[in-house]
Amino acid sequence: MRADPAEYSLVSPGNLHAVLALMAREPAQWLPIAGGTDVMVLYSAGKLPNRKLINIWSLPELRQIEVFPDRIRIGAACTYTAMRTHDIVSREFPLLATAASWTGGIANQNRGTLGGNIANASPAADSLPALLVYDAEVTLISVRGARRMAYQGFHSGYKQTALAADELIRDISLPRRFSGYCSHARKVGTRNAQAISKVCLAALGLLANGTIRDVRLALGSVAPIPLRLNETEHVLTGKKIQPSLIEAIKKSVAREIQPIDDIRSTARYRTAVACNLVAEFLEKLATGGADA
Amino acid sequence: MNLAPAADAKYEVSFTINGEAKKVLAHPMERLLDVLRSDLKLTGTKEGCGEGECGSCSILLDGMLVNSCLVPVAQASGASIVTIEGMSAHALMKPLQKAFLECGGAQCGICTPGMILAAVHLLEKKPEPALADIREGLAGNLCRCTGYMQILEAVARAARRRVAK
Numbered sequence: 211m212r213a214d215p216a217e218y219s220l221v222s223p224g225n226l227h228a229v230l231a232l233m234a235r236e237p238a239q240w241l242p243i244a245g246g247t248d249v250m251v252l253y254s255a256g257k258l259p260n261r262k263l264i265n266i267w268s269l270p271e272l273r274q275i276e277v278f279p280d281r282i283r284i285g286a287a288c289t290y291t292a293m294r295t296h297d298i299v300s301r302e303f304p305l306l307a308t309a310a311s312w313t314g315g316i317a318n319q320n321r322g323t324l325g326g327n328i329a330n331a332s333p334a335a336d337s338l339p340a341l342l343v344y345d346a347e348v349t350l351i352s353v354r355g356a357r358r359m360a361y362q363g364f365h366s367g368y369k370q371t372a373l374a375a376d377e378l379i380r381d382i383s384l385p386r387r388f389s390g391y392c393s394h395a396r397k398v399g400t401r402n403a404q405a406i407s408k409v410c411l412a413a414l415g416l417l418a419n420g421t422i423r424d425v426r427l428a429l430g431s432v433a434p435i436p437l438r439l440n441e442t443e444h445v446l447t448g449k450k451i452q453p454s455l456i457e458a459i460k461k462s463v464a465r466e467i468q469p470i471d472d473i474r475s476t477a478r479y480r481t482a483v484a485c486n487l488v489a490e491f492l493e494k495l496a497t498g499g500a501d502a
Numbered sequence: 503m504n505l506a507p508a509a510d511a512k513y514e515v516s517f518t519i520n521g522e523a524k525k526v527l528a529h530p531m532e533r534l535l536d537v538l539r540s541d542l543k544l545t546g547t548k549e550g551c552g553e554g555e556c557g558s559c560s561i562l563l564d565g566m567l568v569n570s571c572l573v574p575v576a577q578a579s580g581a582s583i584v585t586i587e588g589m590s591a592h593a594l595m596k597p598l599q600k601a602f603l604e605c606g607g608a609q610c611g612i613c614t615p616g617m618i619l620a621a622v623h624l625l626e627k628k629p630e631p632a633l634a635d636i637r638e639g640l641a642g643n644l645c646r647c648t649g650y651m652q653i654l655e656a657v658a659r660a661a662r663r664r665v666a667k
Contacts, residue, residue, distance in 0.1 A: 213531075215528075215530075215532040215533075218531040220576045221530075222530075222576060222577075245572075246573060250572040251554060253531065254552050254553060254571065263574075265577060268577075291566075311638075315640075315641045316567055316620065316624075316638070316641070316642055317557060317560055317567045318554055318569065318572075321566075321568055321569075403642055404555055404642055
Protein backbone atom coordinates (compact mmCIF):
# COMPACT_ATOMS: atom_id res chain seq x y z
CA MET A 211 0.00 0.00 0.00
CA ARG A 212 1.32 3.41 -0.95
CA ALA A 213 2.14 5.72 1.96
CA ASP A 214 -0.22 8.60 2.76
CA PRO A 215 1.93 11.76 3.05
CA ALA A 216 -0.53 13.18 5.60
CA GLU A 217 0.68 10.56 8.08
CA TYR A 218 4.29 11.72 7.95
CA SER A 219 6.13 14.82 9.01
CA LEU A 220 9.35 16.14 7.54
CA VAL A 221 11.11 19.03 9.22
CA SER A 222 13.97 21.13 7.89
CA PRO A 223 15.74 22.76 10.83
CA GLY A 224 18.27 24.28 8.40
CA ASN A 225 21.48 23.87 10.41
CA LEU A 226 23.38 21.02 12.02
CA HIS A 227 23.02 22.34 15.55
CA ALA A 228 19.23 22.49 15.31
CA VAL A 229 19.09 18.99 13.78
CA LEU A 230 21.16 17.55 16.63
CA ALA A 231 19.11 19.40 19.26
CA LEU A 232 15.89 17.87 17.95
CA MET A 233 17.45 14.40 17.74
CA ALA A 234 18.63 14.77 21.35
CA ARG A 235 15.25 15.98 22.58
CA GLU A 236 13.42 13.05 21.00
CA PRO A 237 16.00 10.30 20.54
CA ALA A 238 15.29 7.57 17.96
CA GLN A 239 12.16 9.45 16.84
CA TRP A 240 13.60 11.28 13.84
CA LEU A 241 14.92 9.52 10.77
CA PRO A 242 17.50 11.65 8.93
CA ILE A 243 16.85 11.97 5.21
CA ALA A 244 19.47 13.28 2.79
CA GLY A 245 19.09 12.38 -0.91
CA GLY A 246 16.26 9.96 -0.18
CA THR A 247 17.45 7.20 -2.53
CA ASP A 248 16.89 4.56 0.17
CA VAL A 249 14.39 6.24 2.50
CA MET A 250 11.95 7.30 -0.24
CA VAL A 251 11.85 3.81 -1.74
CA LEU A 252 10.67 2.35 1.57
CA TYR A 253 8.35 5.30 2.15
CA SER A 254 6.66 5.01 -1.25
CA ALA A 255 6.09 1.30 -0.72
CA GLY A 256 4.44 2.04 2.63
CA LYS A 257 7.24 0.14 4.40
CA LEU A 258 8.95 2.98 6.26
CA PRO A 259 8.42 2.39 10.00
CA ASN A 260 9.34 5.99 10.93
CA ARG A 261 6.65 8.67 10.76
CA LYS A 262 8.96 11.61 11.56
CA LEU A 263 11.78 12.61 9.23
CA ILE A 264 14.41 15.28 9.56
CA ASN A 265 15.93 16.89 6.49
CA ILE A 266 19.74 16.92 6.39
CA TRP A 267 20.11 17.26 2.59
CA SER A 268 20.98 20.93 2.49
CA LEU A 269 23.21 21.27 5.54
CA PRO A 270 26.43 22.88 4.28
CA GLU A 271 28.34 21.34 7.22
CA LEU A 272 27.77 17.89 5.71
CA ARG A 273 28.42 18.69 2.04
CA GLN A 274 32.14 19.52 1.93
CA ILE A 275 35.10 17.47 0.78
CA GLU A 276 38.07 18.90 2.65
CA VAL A 277 41.65 18.08 1.69
CA PHE A 278 44.39 18.06 4.35
CA PRO A 279 48.05 17.09 3.84
CA ASP A 280 47.56 13.69 5.48
CA ARG A 281 43.87 12.89 4.83
CA ILE A 282 40.68 13.91 3.14
CA ARG A 283 37.42 14.43 4.96
CA ILE A 284 34.21 13.72 3.10
CA GLY A 285 31.04 15.22 4.56
CA ALA A 286 28.39 12.56 5.15
CA ALA A 287 25.92 14.20 2.76
CA CYS A 288 28.38 14.35 -0.16
CA THR A 289 26.88 12.67 -3.19
CA TYR A 290 28.38 9.94 -5.35
CA THR A 291 28.63 12.57 -8.11
CA ALA A 292 30.57 14.91 -5.82
CA MET A 293 32.99 12.11 -4.93
CA ARG A 294 33.60 10.72 -8.39
CA THR A 295 34.18 14.16 -9.90
CA HIS A 296 36.51 15.29 -7.09
CA ASP A 297 40.11 15.53 -8.22
CA ILE A 298 41.78 14.00 -5.14
CA VAL A 299 39.12 11.30 -4.64
CA SER A 300 39.41 10.11 -8.22
CA ARG A 301 43.22 10.26 -8.24
CA GLU A 302 44.12 8.89 -4.80
CA PHE A 303 41.03 6.86 -3.90
CA PRO A 304 40.06 5.25 -7.21
CA LEU A 305 38.26 2.37 -5.47
CA LEU A 306 35.82 4.85 -3.95
CA ALA A 307 35.41 6.84 -7.18
CA THR A 308 34.80 3.63 -9.14
CA ALA A 309 32.28 2.32 -6.61
CA ALA A 310 30.49 5.69 -6.78
CA SER A 311 30.24 5.29 -10.56
CA TRP A 312 28.57 1.86 -10.13
CA THR A 313 25.95 3.10 -7.71
CA GLY A 314 22.54 3.52 -9.34
CA GLY A 315 22.41 5.66 -12.49
CA ILE A 316 23.40 9.32 -12.80
CA ALA A 317 20.15 10.55 -11.21
CA ASN A 318 20.71 8.43 -8.11
CA GLN A 319 24.40 9.40 -7.98
CA ASN A 320 23.25 13.04 -7.91
CA ARG A 321 21.22 12.34 -4.75
CA GLY A 322 22.67 9.31 -2.97
CA THR A 323 25.22 10.12 -0.26
CA LEU A 324 28.18 8.34 1.31
CA GLY A 325 26.82 8.83 4.84
CA GLY A 326 23.48 7.42 3.71
CA ASN A 327 25.17 4.37 2.23
CA ILE A 328 26.96 3.78 5.57
CA ALA A 329 23.90 4.37 7.75
CA ASN A 330 21.67 2.22 5.54
CA ALA A 331 24.21 -0.54 6.30
CA SER A 332 23.43 -2.86 3.43
CA PRO A 333 26.02 -5.64 3.12
CA ALA A 334 25.64 -5.20 -0.66
CA ALA A 335 26.52 -1.48 -0.72
CA ASP A 336 29.11 -0.84 -3.41
CA SER A 337 31.14 1.91 -1.72
CA LEU A 338 31.63 0.25 1.67
CA PRO A 339 34.36 -2.30 0.80
CA ALA A 340 36.44 0.65 -0.49
CA LEU A 341 36.09 2.41 2.88
CA LEU A 342 37.29 -0.74 4.64
CA VAL A 343 40.51 -1.09 2.61
CA TYR A 344 41.30 2.63 2.82
CA ASP A 345 41.17 2.50 6.66
CA ALA A 346 38.33 5.01 6.81
CA GLU A 347 37.33 6.63 10.07
CA VAL A 348 33.85 7.97 10.68
CA THR A 349 32.99 10.90 12.90
CA LEU A 350 29.67 10.62 14.71
CA ILE A 351 28.14 13.72 16.17
CA SER A 352 25.44 14.58 18.67
CA VAL A 353 24.78 17.38 21.15
CA ARG A 354 27.07 15.41 23.47
CA GLY A 355 30.00 16.04 21.13
CA ALA A 356 31.84 14.30 18.30
CA ARG A 357 33.52 10.91 18.41
CA ARG A 358 35.74 9.32 15.82
CA MET A 359 35.90 5.58 15.23
CA ALA A 360 37.40 3.18 12.74
CA TYR A 361 34.82 2.42 10.05
CA GLN A 362 35.79 -1.25 10.35
CA GLY A 363 34.01 -1.38 13.74
CA PHE A 364 30.92 0.56 12.67
CA HIS A 365 28.69 -2.35 11.60
CA SER A 366 28.05 -4.80 14.40
CA GLY A 367 25.71 -7.14 12.51
CA TYR A 368 23.18 -7.19 9.69
CA LYS A 369 21.82 -3.62 9.48
CA GLN A 370 23.23 -2.93 12.98
CA THR A 371 25.42 0.14 13.44
CA ALA A 372 27.34 1.96 16.17
CA LEU A 373 25.07 5.04 15.87
CA ALA A 374 23.41 6.05 19.13
CA ALA A 375 19.78 7.16 19.01
CA ASP A 376 20.71 10.85 18.95
CA GLU A 377 23.73 10.59 16.64
CA LEU A 378 24.37 11.50 13.03
CA ILE A 379 27.33 10.62 10.81
CA ARG A 380 29.18 13.88 10.23
CA ASP A 381 32.06 12.86 7.99
CA ILE A 382 34.27 10.08 6.69
CA SER A 383 38.00 10.56 6.85
CA LEU A 384 40.50 8.71 4.62
CA PRO A 385 44.29 8.76 5.15
CA ARG A 386 46.23 9.81 2.03
CA ARG A 387 48.73 6.97 2.04
CA PHE A 388 47.45 4.52 -0.56
CA SER A 389 48.13 6.31 -3.83
CA GLY A 390 51.21 4.13 -4.50
CA TYR A 391 49.19 0.92 -4.17
CA CYS A 392 47.93 -1.25 -6.98
CA SER A 393 44.13 -1.03 -6.74
CA HIS A 394 41.41 -3.23 -8.13
CA ALA A 395 37.63 -2.76 -8.01
CA ARG A 396 35.17 -5.22 -9.45
CA LYS A 397 31.40 -5.53 -9.30
CA VAL A 398 29.59 -8.63 -10.49
CA GLY A 399 25.89 -8.05 -11.01
CA THR A 400 23.26 -8.27 -13.73
CA ARG A 401 24.23 -4.80 -14.98
CA ASN A 402 26.53 -2.11 -13.66
CA ALA A 403 24.03 0.69 -13.10
CA GLN A 404 20.79 0.19 -11.17
CA ALA A 405 21.51 -3.40 -10.16
CA ILE A 406 22.59 -4.48 -6.71
CA SER A 407 25.83 -6.49 -6.63
CA LYS A 408 25.95 -10.25 -6.38
CA VAL A 409 29.54 -9.76 -5.19
CA CYS A 410 31.83 -6.73 -5.21
CA LEU A 411 35.53 -6.43 -4.38
CA ALA A 412 37.80 -3.59 -3.34
CA ALA A 413 41.48 -4.51 -3.16
CA LEU A 414 44.80 -2.75 -2.58
CA GLY A 415 48.25 -4.26 -2.73
CA LEU A 416 51.88 -3.23 -2.52
CA LEU A 417 54.81 -5.40 -3.65
CA ALA A 418 58.43 -5.06 -2.52
CA ASN A 419 61.14 -7.18 -4.13
CA GLY A 420 58.55 -9.48 -5.64
CA THR A 421 56.80 -10.25 -2.35
CA ILE A 422 53.61 -8.80 -0.93
CA ARG A 423 54.44 -6.07 1.53
CA ASP A 424 50.87 -5.01 2.25
CA VAL A 425 47.51 -6.24 0.98
CA ARG A 426 43.98 -5.14 1.77
CA LEU A 427 40.88 -7.01 0.61
CA ALA A 428 37.20 -6.30 1.23
CA LEU A 429 34.07 -7.83 -0.26
CA GLY A 430 30.42 -6.82 -0.42
CA SER A 431 27.41 -9.19 -0.46
CA VAL A 432 29.26 -12.14 1.09
CA ALA A 433 28.42 -11.68 4.79
CA PRO A 434 25.91 -9.84 7.02
CA ILE A 435 28.20 -6.78 6.88
CA PRO A 436 30.76 -5.47 4.37
CA LEU A 437 33.69 -7.79 5.06
CA ARG A 438 37.42 -7.17 5.35
CA LEU A 439 39.34 -10.42 4.72
CA ASN A 440 41.79 -10.11 7.62
CA GLU A 441 42.85 -13.76 7.69
CA THR A 442 43.43 -14.01 3.95
CA GLU A 443 45.45 -10.79 4.05
CA HIS A 444 47.55 -12.25 6.84
CA VAL A 445 48.26 -15.40 4.81
CA LEU A 446 49.31 -13.30 1.80
CA THR A 447 51.61 -10.84 3.55
CA GLY A 448 55.29 -11.51 2.86
CA LYS A 449 54.57 -14.11 0.16
CA LYS A 450 55.55 -14.25 -3.48
CA ILE A 451 52.55 -14.52 -5.82
CA GLN A 452 52.61 -17.87 -7.62
CA PRO A 453 49.95 -20.33 -8.80
CA SER A 454 50.12 -22.50 -5.67
CA LEU A 455 49.57 -19.45 -3.45
CA ILE A 456 46.58 -18.35 -5.51
CA GLU A 457 44.99 -21.79 -5.14
CA ALA A 458 45.55 -21.72 -1.37
CA ILE A 459 44.14 -18.21 -1.15
CA LYS A 460 40.93 -19.20 -2.91
CA LYS A 461 40.37 -21.74 -0.12
CA SER A 462 41.09 -19.09 2.49
CA VAL A 463 38.58 -16.67 0.95
CA ALA A 464 35.95 -19.41 0.86
CA ARG A 465 36.55 -20.09 4.58
CA GLU A 466 36.34 -16.43 5.55
CA ILE A 467 33.10 -15.40 3.84
CA GLN A 468 29.53 -16.33 4.83
CA PRO A 469 27.41 -15.78 1.72
CA ILE A 470 23.72 -16.63 1.51
CA ASP A 471 21.19 -17.65 -1.13
CA ASP A 472 18.83 -14.78 -1.98
CA ILE A 473 16.90 -13.36 -4.93
CA ARG A 474 20.07 -12.03 -6.56
CA SER A 475 22.32 -15.07 -6.36
CA THR A 476 23.29 -18.24 -4.50
CA ALA A 477 25.88 -18.83 -1.80
CA ARG A 478 27.69 -21.26 -4.09
CA TYR A 479 27.93 -18.80 -6.97
CA ARG A 480 29.00 -15.99 -4.64
CA THR A 481 31.77 -18.14 -3.19
CA ALA A 482 33.10 -19.06 -6.63
CA VAL A 483 33.00 -15.44 -7.79
CA ALA A 484 34.57 -14.05 -4.59
CA CYS A 485 37.49 -16.49 -4.90
CA ASN A 486 37.95 -15.70 -8.59
CA LEU A 487 37.87 -11.93 -7.99
CA VAL A 488 40.62 -12.18 -5.36
CA ALA A 489 42.64 -14.45 -7.71
CA GLU A 490 42.17 -11.95 -10.55
CA PHE A 491 43.45 -9.16 -8.30
CA LEU A 492 46.54 -11.18 -7.28
CA GLU A 493 47.35 -11.88 -10.93
CA LYS A 494 47.08 -8.18 -11.67
CA LEU A 495 49.26 -7.33 -8.66
CA ALA A 496 51.89 -9.88 -9.76
CA THR A 497 52.12 -8.31 -13.21
CA GLY A 498 52.73 -4.88 -11.74
CA GLY A 499 49.19 -3.57 -11.68
CA ALA A 500 48.30 -3.81 -15.36
CA ASP A 501 44.67 -4.83 -15.81
CA ALA A 502 44.33 -8.55 -16.49
CA MET B 503 14.33 27.61 12.78
CA ASN B 504 11.67 26.36 10.44
CA LEU B 505 9.52 24.53 12.93
CA ALA B 506 7.75 21.30 12.25
CA PRO B 507 4.47 21.66 10.46
CA ALA B 508 1.91 19.39 12.08
CA ALA B 509 2.12 15.95 10.54
CA ASP B 510 -1.28 16.23 8.87
CA ALA B 511 -0.94 19.84 7.72
CA LYS B 512 -0.26 21.05 4.22
CA TYR B 513 2.06 24.00 3.94
CA GLU B 514 3.11 26.40 1.21
CA VAL B 515 6.14 25.38 -0.84
CA SER B 516 7.59 27.80 -3.40
CA PHE B 517 9.93 27.01 -6.25
CA THR B 518 10.66 28.01 -9.80
CA ILE B 519 9.36 25.65 -12.40
CA ASN B 520 10.33 25.94 -16.03
CA GLY B 521 11.29 29.55 -15.34
CA GLU B 522 8.05 30.48 -13.58
CA ALA B 523 7.67 31.11 -9.84
CA LYS B 524 5.05 28.77 -8.33
CA LYS B 525 3.53 28.08 -4.94
CA VAL B 526 1.75 24.90 -4.00
CA LEU B 527 0.06 23.65 -0.85
CA ALA B 528 1.44 20.23 -0.04
CA HIS B 529 2.38 17.82 2.71
CA PRO B 530 6.17 17.99 3.09
CA MET B 531 6.60 14.28 2.32
CA GLU B 532 4.54 14.40 -0.88
CA ARG B 533 6.63 13.16 -3.76
CA LEU B 534 7.70 15.95 -6.09
CA LEU B 535 6.50 13.68 -8.92
CA ASP B 536 2.91 13.78 -7.58
CA VAL B 537 3.01 17.54 -7.05
CA LEU B 538 4.19 18.03 -10.64
CA ARG B 539 1.59 15.74 -12.15
CA SER B 540 -1.46 16.29 -9.93
CA ASP B 541 -1.14 19.83 -8.61
CA LEU B 542 0.69 21.50 -11.48
CA LYS B 543 -0.74 19.28 -14.27
CA LEU B 544 2.72 18.80 -15.74
CA THR B 545 2.02 15.26 -16.88
CA GLY B 546 4.99 15.03 -19.24
CA THR B 547 6.90 13.63 -16.26
CA LYS B 548 5.93 9.95 -16.10
CA GLU B 549 5.77 7.48 -13.26
CA GLY B 550 7.29 4.11 -14.08
CA CYS B 551 8.54 2.11 -11.13
CA GLY B 552 8.13 4.68 -8.35
CA GLU B 553 11.33 3.48 -6.71
CA GLY B 554 14.16 5.26 -8.50
CA GLU B 555 15.03 2.36 -10.81
CA CYS B 556 13.58 3.37 -14.18
CA GLY B 557 14.24 7.09 -14.73
CA SER B 558 10.80 7.84 -16.27
CA CYS B 559 10.22 10.59 -13.71
CA SER B 560 13.59 12.30 -14.37
CA ILE B 561 13.64 16.09 -13.98
CA LEU B 562 16.37 18.67 -13.48
CA LEU B 563 16.49 19.98 -9.90
CA ASP B 564 18.86 22.95 -9.65
CA GLY B 565 20.48 21.66 -12.83
CA MET B 566 20.96 18.11 -11.54
CA LEU B 567 19.22 15.11 -13.06
CA VAL B 568 17.11 13.45 -10.34
CA ASN B 569 14.26 10.98 -10.05
CA SER B 570 11.31 13.07 -8.89
CA CYS B 571 9.66 10.01 -7.28
CA LEU B 572 12.45 10.04 -4.67
CA VAL B 573 12.30 13.76 -3.81
CA PRO B 574 9.98 14.87 -1.00
CA VAL B 575 8.51 18.19 -2.08
CA ALA B 576 9.90 19.94 1.01
CA GLN B 577 13.40 19.34 -0.37
CA ALA B 578 12.44 21.22 -3.55
CA SER B 579 11.56 24.35 -1.60
CA GLY B 580 13.34 27.30 -3.21
CA ALA B 581 14.74 25.13 -6.00
CA SER B 582 14.72 25.66 -9.73
CA ILE B 583 12.99 22.77 -11.48
CA VAL B 584 12.95 21.92 -15.18
CA THR B 585 10.55 19.29 -16.53
CA ILE B 586 10.16 18.05 -20.09
CA GLU B 587 7.57 20.81 -20.64
CA GLY B 588 10.27 23.38 -19.93
CA MET B 589 12.59 21.90 -22.53
CA SER B 590 10.71 23.21 -25.57
CA ALA B 591 12.83 26.36 -25.68
CA HIS B 592 16.12 24.56 -25.04
CA ALA B 593 18.69 24.60 -27.87
CA LEU B 594 19.13 20.83 -27.63
CA MET B 595 15.44 20.01 -27.88
CA LYS B 596 14.95 20.21 -31.64
CA PRO B 597 18.09 18.23 -32.53
CA LEU B 598 17.19 15.55 -29.99
CA GLN B 599 13.56 15.34 -31.14
CA LYS B 600 14.62 15.04 -34.76
CA ALA B 601 17.24 12.39 -34.03
CA PHE B 602 14.85 10.37 -31.81
CA LEU B 603 12.29 10.38 -34.66
CA GLU B 604 14.81 9.43 -37.33
CA CYS B 605 16.39 6.63 -35.30
CA GLY B 606 13.18 5.14 -33.88
CA GLY B 607 14.29 6.21 -30.41
CA ALA B 608 10.72 6.88 -29.24
CA GLN B 609 8.13 4.14 -29.41
CA CYS B 610 5.50 3.92 -26.64
CA GLY B 611 6.87 7.18 -25.24
CA ILE B 612 6.74 6.53 -21.50
CA CYS B 613 10.52 6.61 -21.07
CA THR B 614 11.10 9.38 -23.62
CA PRO B 615 10.81 12.48 -21.39
CA GLY B 616 13.31 10.96 -18.96
CA MET B 617 15.60 9.89 -21.79
CA ILE B 618 15.58 13.42 -23.22
CA LEU B 619 16.35 15.01 -19.85
CA ALA B 620 19.15 12.50 -19.17
CA ALA B 621 20.54 13.22 -22.66
CA VAL B 622 20.42 16.99 -22.10
CA HIS B 623 22.09 16.62 -18.69
CA LEU B 624 24.86 14.59 -20.38
CA LEU B 625 25.33 16.79 -23.46
CA GLU B 626 25.52 19.96 -21.40
CA LYS B 627 28.52 18.49 -19.59
CA LYS B 628 29.98 16.50 -22.49
CA PRO B 629 29.14 17.99 -25.89
CA GLU B 630 31.08 15.25 -27.71
CA PRO B 631 30.28 12.08 -25.79
CA ALA B 632 31.76 8.68 -26.66
CA LEU B 633 29.29 5.81 -26.89
CA ALA B 634 30.41 4.70 -23.41
CA ASP B 635 29.51 8.15 -22.04
CA ILE B 636 26.05 7.96 -23.60
CA ARG B 637 25.54 4.46 -22.21
CA GLU B 638 26.53 5.65 -18.75
CA GLY B 639 24.53 8.88 -18.94
CA LEU B 640 21.36 6.99 -19.86
CA ALA B 641 22.00 3.86 -17.74
CA GLY B 642 19.43 4.96 -15.15
CA ASN B 643 16.65 5.18 -17.76
CA LEU B 644 14.92 1.96 -18.71
CA CYS B 645 13.08 1.37 -21.99
CA ARG B 646 10.91 -1.67 -22.63
CA CYS B 647 10.41 -1.04 -26.38
CA THR B 648 13.49 -0.08 -28.30
CA GLY B 649 16.27 -2.31 -27.05
CA TYR B 650 18.25 0.92 -26.43
CA MET B 651 20.41 0.96 -29.59
CA GLN B 652 18.06 3.41 -31.34
CA ILE B 653 18.10 5.72 -28.33
CA LEU B 654 21.89 5.65 -27.99
CA GLU B 655 22.24 6.34 -31.71
CA ALA B 656 19.74 9.21 -31.51
CA VAL B 657 21.72 10.92 -28.74
CA ALA B 658 24.99 10.37 -30.63
CA ARG B 659 23.47 11.80 -33.81
CA ALA B 660 22.07 14.89 -32.04
CA ALA B 661 25.49 15.50 -30.45
CA ARG B 662 27.32 15.13 -33.79
CA ARG B 663 24.98 17.57 -35.54
CA ARG B 664 25.29 20.11 -32.78
CA VAL B 665 29.08 19.96 -32.87
CA ALA B 666 29.13 20.15 -36.69
CA LYS B 667 27.22 23.43 -36.63
